[in-house]
Amino acid sequence: MSRARATPSARFDITVLGSADAFCSSGHLNAAYLFETDRSTFLVDCGPTILLAMKQRGIDTALLDFVVVSHLHGDHFGGLPLLLLEYRYERPRERPLLILGPPGVEERLWTLYRALYPDLDGRGLPFPLRFLELTPETTATVADVEIFSVRVPHQIEDTSLALRFDVAGKRVLYSGDSPWIDRFIELANGVDLFLCECTAYATPMGLHVEYPLLRPLVPQLGCRRLVLIHLGREMREHAAEIDVECASEGMVIKL
Ligand SMILES: [Zn+2]
Ligand SMILES: [Zn+2]
16 A cells, blocks of 8 residues: 655654653653644643653643643643643643543543642633543554554553654654564565664663564564653663664654
8 A cells, every 4th residue: 555755844843852761761851742743733742751851852842732642641642730830820721632542541640630639629621631542552542643543462451652743744763661572574565664662771670662573573664763751760870782773852853
């Protein structure tokens, strides 16, 4: 099946706002990626350091049209209550905000919001907040962005998603958090960019990709560009021995 190629003017830029794991390893920030297209500005994951990341780079928080979260671990969605607070007080918002995420995202966000700011519970927000649950093996469309979701074995009961984005003929695969699965080879085939988590270097980190397992598979990946993300402490310490491109804050990838 062929895909329409992008017109030269179509915009699809990705800025790395947070390339670390949950521990802000080696001083890097929690997971967050700013995606900008001709018609959409949105976040992919929203870790607790999101406001720091955006304001350090002079990115206006009001620009966000929607937020997509891959799973409901704190380092990926813990920044959402702070973003809501930002829109309530610091950068008052009136237009709707859409949050897309795995099943349960709405309930879990309100639970977190109430835990962090119980005094604000029940006072509502001055803008419409909408939710769209992402269902594995289906495609959701928001403006000019198509988002295909794949369940990955990072959590047992909750749903963790890898996400594939199609914009104007360009395609990006985002692993979210996941151990390596061979389906990534199929999903990465022909994509313009594969943002692949690689948390662990030598010491296994549980349900995450380990570099010694990933490296021999790289030649099998049919992606045009591979960038490793969600990097743990050992990945940073061994940077000189890693010959695959690694993300860092401020990296801008233009597709
Ligand atoms: Zn994580
Ligand atoms: Zn996780």
